Amino acid sequence: MTLVIDNVIKKYPIRQSKSVVNALNGISLNISKGQTLGIVGESGCGKSTLARLIVGLESPTQGAITWRDNVLLRGSKNQWRNHLSPAQLVFQDPYSSLNPRQRIGECIKEVIVAHNLRQKEEIDSRVTELLKVVGMSEDMKNRYPHQLSGGQRQRVSIARALAAEPELLILDEPVSALDVSVRADVMNLLVDLRKEFGLTYLFISHDLSMVRHISDVIAVMYLGRVVELGTWDEVLDNPQHPYTKALIAAIPDHSQVGQMDLTVSLEGEVPSPTNIPLGCAFHVRCPIAVPNCSKMIPQLLPIKSSQSVACSEVVK
Amino acid sequence: MRSLISLQGLSIKTSSDGRSLTSDVNISLIEGEALGIVGESGSGKTLTALSILGLLPRGVEVASGEINFNGENLLSIDPERLRGIRGKEISMVYQDPMTALNPVMTVGNQLLEVLDCHNHDVKDPESHVKQSLIEVGIPDPDRALKSYPHEFSGGMRQRVVIAMSLLLSPKLLIADEPTTALDVTIQRQILSLVSRQRSRRQMSMLWITHDLGVVANLVDRVAVMYAGRIVEVGTTKQIFNSPQHPYTQGLLASLPVASSRSRNRLASIPGVPPKPWLVGQSCSFADRCQFAHKKCRESLPLLDARGTKSVACFYPIASSI
Numbered sequence: 001m002t003l004v005i006d007n008v009i010k011k012y013p014i015r016q017s018k019s020v021v022n023a024l025n026g027i028s029l030n031i032s033k034g035q036t037l038g039i040v041g042e043s044g045c046g047k048s049t050l051a052r053l054i055v056g057l058e059s060p061t062q063g064a065i066t067w068r069d070n071v072l073l074r075g076s077k078n079q080w081r082n083h084l085s086p087a088q089l090v091f092q093d094p095y096s097s098l099n100p101r102q103r104i105g106e107c108i109k110e111v112i113v114a115h116n117l118r119q120k121e122e123i124d125s126r127v128t129e130l131l132k133v134v135g136m137s138e139d140m141k142n143r144y145p146h147q148l149s150g151g152q153r154q155r156v157s158i159a160r161a162l163a164a165e166p167e168l169l170i171l172d173e174p175v176s177a178l179d180v181s182v183r184a185d186v187m188n189l190l191v192d193l194r195k196e197f198g199l200t201y202l203f204i205s206h207d208l209s210m211v212r213h214i215s216d217v218i219a220v221m222y223l224g225r226v227v228e229l230g231t232w233d234e235v236l237d238n239p240q241h242p243y244t245k246a247l248i249a250a251i252p253d254h255s256q257v258g259q260m261d262l263t264v265s266l267e268g269e270v271p272s273p274t275n276i277p278l279g280c281a282f283h284v285r286c287p288i289a290v291p292n293c294s295k296m297i298p299q300l301l302p303i304k305s306s307q308s309v310a311c312s313e314v315v316k
Numbered sequence: 317m318r319s320l321i322s323l324q325g326l327s328i329k330t331s332s333d334g335r336s337l338t339s340d341v342n343i344s345l346i347e348g349e350a351l352g353i354v355g356e357s358g359s360g361k362t363l364t365a366l367s368i369l370g371l372l373p374r375g376v377e378v379a380s381g382e383i384n385f386n387g388e389n390l391l392s393i394d395p396e397r398l399r400g401i402r403g404k405e406i407s408m409v410y411q412d413p414m415t416a417l418n419p420v421m422t423v424g425n426q427l428l429e430v431l432d433c434h435n436h437d438v439k440d441p442e443s444h445v446k447q448s449l450i451e452v453g454i455p456d457p458d459r460a461l462k463s464y465p466h467e468f469s470g471g472m473r474q475r476v477v478i479a480m481s482l483l484l485s486p487k488l489l490i491a492d493e494p495t496t497a498l499d500v501t502i503q504r505q506i507l508s509l510v511s512r513q514r515s516r517r518q519m520s521m522l523w524i525t526h527d528l529g530v531v532a533n534l535v536d537r538v539a540v541m542y543a544g545r546i547v548e549v550g551t552t553k554q555i556f557n558s559p560q561h562p563y564t565q566g567l568l569a570s571l572p573v574a575s576s577r578s579r580n581r582l583a584s585i586p587g588v589p590p591k592p593w594l595v596g597q598s599c600s601f602a603d604r605c606q607f608a609h610k611k612c613r614e615s616l617p618l619l620d621a622r623g624t625k626s627v628a629c630f631y632p633i634a635s636s637i
Contacts, residue, residue, distance in 0.1 A: 042499035149588045150357075179356040180526055181589075184570035184582035191581070206499060209574040213582070233577060250504040251574040252529030257556040262508040262533055266501040269469050 001066075002200055003054065003087075003168060005029045008063035010049055010224075019274045023049040025224035025281075026063070028300070031168070036194065036201040038215025038232065040208050040247070044270050045221040047204045051172045054202065055089045088161035092173035094153030098145040104131075104156050105141030111163035130159040133196075134189060151182035155189065162193070168200045175210060187213060208251055212236055220244045223273060223281040226300055230307030240309040242286050280311070288313050319344040319384075320520050321368070321406075321488055326381035328363050328372065328544075335593035337363055337376065338544040342619065343522075347487070350514060350521040352531035352552070354567075355541035356589060361524045364541070365490050368522075369402050370395075386487070404434045407481035411493040413473035417465040423449075423476050424461030430483050448479040452509060471502035475509070482513060488520045495530060507534060528571060532556055540564045543600035544592030550625030560625070560632035562605045599629070607631050 010024040024046045031037045039047045052058045054065060064071050067086070091097040099107060108127045112118050118126050128138045134155040145153055154174060161169055171190065175183040191214060194201060205211050211218055211232075218235040220228040220243065228241040239245045249265035268285040271277055277284050283293035290313060300310040309315055322344035328337045338360035345351050355361040366372050368383055368390065383390040385406065390398060410416040418426055427445035431438065438444045442461075449457040452475040465473055474494060481489060491510070495503040511534060514521055523535055531538055532552065539549040540561065548561040559565040569583035587604045599605070602612040611630050619626045 042501065151588065179589075180528070181356060181567055181570055181585040184584035185586075187572075187582055188584060208500075209572045212574065213572040213579055237577070246501060248574070250500040252500075252503070252507075252527065252532060253574050254529045254532040254556055254568065254571060255573045255575060257532050257553050262504065262511045264505050264508045266504070269471055269502060270499070 001030045002033045002068060003031045003202075004066040005050070005054070006064050006066065008050075008053065008060045008065060010046070010053060010058065011061045014274070017274075021273045022224055022276055023273060024053075024060075025276070027221075027224070027226060029219055029226065029229075031200055031202060033167070033200055034194075034198055035217065036203055036215045038211035038218045039202065039204045039221060040206065040211045040218060041221035042206055042247075042270055044223070044273055046224040046273075047221055048172055051089060051170045051202065051204055054168075054170055055087050057089075086166050087168040087170060088164050088166040089170045089172060090154075090157050090161050090174050093177045094150060094157050095145075095177070097157055098153060098160075100145055102144075103141065104143050104145070104148070107156070108160050108163050111160055115164050117163075117165060126163075130163055131156075133162060133193070134159040149182070150178050151185055154178060154186050158186075158189070158193070162197075166199070168202065170202045170204070172204045173206070174203075176205065176207065183210075190214065208236075208247060220247065223270065223276055225281065225310065227282065227310045228308070229300060234307045238307075240303060240307070240314045241282075241311050242288050242314075243282050246287075318346065320347045320349075321345050321383070321385045323364070323368070324382045324384070326364065326367060326383065327379045328360065328367060328376060329379040331375050331377050334379075335591075336379075336544060337592055338541075339592065340618075341381070341541075341546055343539060343546070343549075345488070345520050345522065348518045348520055349537070350523060350535040352523045352525060352535035352538045353541060354525055354528055354531060354538055356526055358543075358589060358592070359541040360544040360592060361541050362492055365408070365492055365522060365524050368490065369406060369408060370398050371402075371408075400434070403430060403481075403486075404436075404484045405486055406488045406490065407484070407486040408490045408492065409474070409477050409481050409494045411496050413470065413477045413494075413497075414465060416477050417473060419465055422462055422464055423468075427461070427480055427483060430480055434484060436484060445479075445483070448483050449476070451482070451513070452476075452479040453505075454479070471498055471505065474498065474506055478506070478510065478513075482517070485517060486519065488522065489514070490522045490524070492524045493526070496525070496527070503530070510534075528556070528568065529574075540567070543589050543595055545600060545628065546619060547601065547629070548625075548627045549619070550627075554625050558633075560627040560634075561601075561629050562607050562633065563601045565633055566604075607633075 006028055008024055008027045012021040012023060041047050053060055105127050108130055109123055112123050112126055131140055136155055175186050193199060203211060203214050215232045218232050219226045222243050228244045239248055246266035266285055279294040279296055280298050283289040298310045298312040300308045301315045302308045303315055323341055326341040327339050341364055353361045367378055378391055428441055431441050446457050449460055454460050454475055495506050523531055525531055535552055538552050538555040539546050542563050548564045559568055566585040585604050590600055597616050599612040599617050602608040617628045617630050619628045
């Protein structure tokens with residue numbers, strides 16, 4: 001196992017109202033080398049918090065994240081820097097994740113210098129190489145982010161992440177902010193890079209059709225917990241958790257013109273993470289809920305070797 | 317069939333330097349019909365919608381063309397008359413419900429304001445607006461009326477905006493990416509709500525989106541915009557099942573199909589859309605098109621009516637229907 005997330009809890013206290021945002025409520029996940037784990041869920045499910053914890057932008061309230069058998073705690077700065085290099089984060093919005101006043105070349109160079117990865121005289125050729133890897137020409141070095149299109153900017157973000165020579169790339173909604181015709185390009189690039197450099201991916205998205213396309217294993221999250229985990233085809237072909245089923249049913253599908261009725265797949269809304277329902281957090285919207293669901297938090301239990309579900313009505 | 321609204325040769329330019337943003341847009345909707353305008357950012361879809369209501373941002377103006385609504389040209393009528401039409405006969409739902417609502421006014425007062433502005437006489441305005449919230453599925457409408465927009469979730473805010481837009485039973489509803497900011501399960505709820513209200517009210521609808529999946533099961537016809545022009549228009553079935561413009565086809569091919577189990581390489585369209593004002597007298601898609609010939613770079617293909625479907629391409633992909 002390359003990365004082990006063991007029963008991680010993350011709470012954000014709100015001073016003003018003395019309440020707590022329960023962003024992650026006991027998450028356990030593993031990623032093996034070369035694997036792509038897709039995380040899908042709606043806003044507020046904690047998927048971005050998880051990304052921030054793994055790269056050390058935040059520390060867990062409880063639980064541990066282990067990287068190659070080394071427990072990562074928010075310790076000395078150097079320890080984090082060592083960790084930051086093998087795990088890099090690509091953000092959703094390439095418009096705000098790049099410094100508008102920094103030329104593209106500088107922005108990539110900065111990473112190489114910070115991690116002390118190349119001799120001074122090699123840096124420039126390394127920047128050129130990285131740009132080439134993401135399909136951009138050398139003359140982009142002198143451009144500013146505003147001179148690039150959205151797709152080009154996201155390519156720069158990826159090149160910048162690769163500059164740290166990571167083993168694990170955490171991709172937090174990497175194509176959501178891009179135009180439709182450009183998304184396919186960036187997705188193809190990610191697939192190519194994975195193969196070329198043997199990268200491990202954590203691909204986070206609200207868009208199940210993108211997650212489906214790239215992931216080996218899919219974890220479905222709801223209010224800070226994993227409700228279903230399985231290989232990508234199991235989760236899509238044979239979803240077991242009622243939330244997974246509703247999520248799949250809600251995806252607009254352009255391959256079935258006029259055949260899909262627009263009936264609602266799921267009533268109600270995701271409750272606030274400051275006030276998570278007792279028992280199974282999904283029971284208030286669940287079509288198959290029984291009274292017991294409000295009493296016990298269902299654990300993620302295997303239904304076969306590679307698929308697990310957190311639902312006491314499914315796993316009996 | 318008489319059209320409810322028709323845009324004829326509508327071109328929009330920047331006021332200062334005359335940069336062309338949309339050119340020669342022709343759209344018409346008959347009563348009760350729903351048309352989807354699909355395009356990527358910068359394709360001119362939102363400007364086209366805003367021009368109908370005379371809401372173009374400062375510095376952008378209609379350069380030529382006509383917008384006929386119910387026999388009146390909206391571009392030349394008295395501003396007071398346009399105020400009367402706006403919100404009453406044609407209403408609009410925007411992408412971001414937070415900015416569409418007034419943050420310092422209760423939802424109830426904002427709804428009442430709509431009635432007030434249009435001198436709409438109803439016996440009991442309070443119960444009228446309450447009813448409108450019930451219709452869009454807002455739980456506890458009495459409390460909702462007294463609440464401020466920030467007290468609602470994104471999905472509920474969009475329901476409020478929809479309630480507001482339907483309050484005076486408009487003939488035409490313009491929706492500009494109203495579900496883009498919402499989660500998929502909430503998006504489905506809103507699509508279902510709008511679709512129900514439309515058929516119940518026999519209302520026409522113009523739905524603007526970048527997401528082909530959203531309109532596939534929602535509208536009757538689709539117009540595809542690229543670099544400020546409509547490049548293809550047809551029934552929803554035609555556009556999705558046998559696209560003739562290489563851009564439409566490329567766009568459809570680039571989307572992963574949720575229900576498919578194929579994980580082949582996604583087809584992509586090389587390059588990026590050109591700025592509409594830099595296109596000139598050639599096909600705007602020629603530089604990205606795998607089928608482009610010499611002719612495509614030398615003259616401008618125009619929409620060519622072939623039955624109910626038309627495509628602005630010299631070498632359209634053969635129809636399979």
